[in-house]
Amino acid sequence: MNQMQSLLIIGFVWPEPNSSAAGGRMMQLISLFQKQGFQVIFASPAQNSNFMVDLSEFDVQKESIELNNSSFDDFIKELNPKIVLFDRFMIEEQFGWRVAENCPDALRVLDTEDLHCLRLARQKAFKEKREFQISDLLAEEVAKREIASILRCDLSLMISEYEIELLINVFKIDKALLYYLPLLLNPEAIPDLNLLPDFETRKDFVFIGNFLHEPNWNAVQYLKETIWPIIKKQLPDAVLNVYGAYPSQKVLQLNNVKEGFLIQGRAQNANEVVEKARIVLAPLRFGAGIKGKLLEAMQCGTPSVTTAIGAESMQGNLPWNGFVEDNPELFADKAIQLYQHKEIWLQAQDNGIEIIKQRYLRKLFEGDFATQIQFLLSNIKQHRLNNFMGELLQHHTLKSTKYMSRWIEEKNKKSVS
Incomplete structure (x- = not known):
């Protein structure tokens, strides 16, 4: 297969479909993209676990990567994927700017799993023995990071319609950046x-x-x-x-x-x-x-x-x-x-x-999802022009995160030597 048709997934952890729904969800996404003709490479900075799936059995290439290390830049430049999928916003924070800098034309997709800021705001309200309010969501520190990540990506995959409504109505996210894709069954x-x-x-x-x-x-x-x-x-x-x-x-x-x-x-x-x-x-x-x-x-x-x-x-x-x-x-x-x-x-x-x-x-979603991905691949420039806030955040994040990461990398080198 042409190397241009590769999809890089950057995982928060290695998939464990028997441990959590998140692991099963990741395997579903891999299958959907393979059906669209993509060669899938799964990379993660996580340690191996006893219960992780053997990716080679699913025709997926496994790669270990490091946080705050420019070796990733060489890796992704050589791979030159057509699409990069970030597994949760924390991974996009770590690697998104490197992807944008080294593979600017790659479609950047975020799999949210769930809206972390909603879960944390509800948890906080519960611990404080009070009803959850929408204002809790706006005050939640993680919301600022998570929403910034959603804006920086070309598309965010959502498993909950309620969360899509929150993003559109409370955070004013353009619905063109969001795609409803629940857990899928054969x-x-x-x-x-x-x-x-x-x-x-x-x-x-x-x-x-x-x-x-x-x-x-x-x-x-x-x-x-x-x-x-x-x-x-x-x-x-x-x-x-x-x-x-x-x-x-x-x-x-x-x-x-x-x-x-x-x-x-x-x-x-x-x-x-x-x-x-x-x-x-x-x-x-x-x-x-x-x-x-x-x-x-x-x-x-x-x-x-x-x-x-x-x-x-x-x-x-x-x-x-x-x-x-x-x-x-x-x-x-x-x-x-x-x-x-x-x-x-x-x-x-x-x-x-x-x-x-x-x-x-699965049949209710896979055709439309493939159409959406192909549309974005063909219209990526216009799609990004329409998402000015995302471009703005990408510009500033690239600067701030890049220098922070470079500083950590230098510090790590010194501590080793």
């Missing part, structure tokens, strides 16, 4: 209910989520202290199995056999675990983006009970795959109802399948 993700365990075969409740993610850890504490005792009182034989990658000692200490609250750690096979459960519980009190665990529940034919933040931007106008409740007593009550009543459970299961079919199938 047709085989639509479950065949005849092949899945039925209502009678399933038992117990499950929570699943990466413990390095603060909203997940908070949800587990909330289950332990508030919600699970209410459910357990009504369903004394029920058990809640809590699964997640990277459990710390404080997570493991919550394990209590007598209370039926079992910390199981990393799931070897997440689908298997969720398919055996009758209900998924996800009482998320802050966060952003859309929740891979809840989409996974739908794929497994497992109804879920979650909060408004858990379900945000996931179902459109369709009924939920279970119930959405913010009040802990009502949350527990709905979980008990769903657990005990087969008809309600079956209806919830059907709702989940309908959400997958109408909102998450």
Whole structure:
């Protein structure tokens, strides 16, 4: 293949599709670009991990790169990619200016994962025991960095419609810079209910989520202290199995056999675990983006009970795959109802399948996405002229970040010598 048709992804971490939805999302993006005919090179300054995917199996070239090191400039000049995809805004901050300087014609795409400033502003409001306000978002320090990064890029991939509305209405971002691309599923993700365990075969409740993610850890504490005792009182034989990658000692200490609250750690096979459960519980009190665990529940034919933040931007106008409740007593009550009543459970299961079919199938998005990428590649000059604020930020960032990075690089050289 012509080297000009290469796509460079600069990853915040190496993809771990079995540890988080973010890892699965990255593999979906790789597949989409490969289908468009791009040769994919994945580079990251991160350390290797035990659970990272073997990229060579997916025909992806793996490259290790360093922060604050001009060796990256030589690497990208030689590669001369057609497109550079930044995995989260922190990576764009580190490498965006180097890409702009060394490959000015490369299309710069940002995969936001979720809006970090929204997650952090909500978390802060929650910790301060008050309602989240839009003004919290404007005051959040990370917002200034994240919005600047979005403006500097030619296109930002968004997984949440609510976040697109915030960017357009609150931060006045031109919608031509944003593209809605949720988590994507292949047709085989639509479950065949005849092949899945039925209502009678399933038992117990499950929570699943990466413990390095603060909203997940908070949800587990909330289950332990508030919600699970209410459910357990009504369903004394029920058990809640809590699964997640990277459990710390404080997570493991919550394990209590007598209370039926079992910390199981990393799931070897997440689908298997969720398919055996009758209900998924996800009482998320802050966060952003859309929740891979809840989409996974739908794929497994497992109804879920979650909060408004858990379900945000996931179902459109369709009924939920279970119930959405913010009040802990009502949350527990709905979980008990769903657990005990087969008809309600079956209806919830059907709702989940309908959400997958109408909102998450890859075929709904891949054609339009390819068209959008080709349009930008053909019209990049005009597109950038229309984004004057982005060009302005690129100009100033290039100067400030460049000198800061060069200073760190020199300092590192001196400390080595």
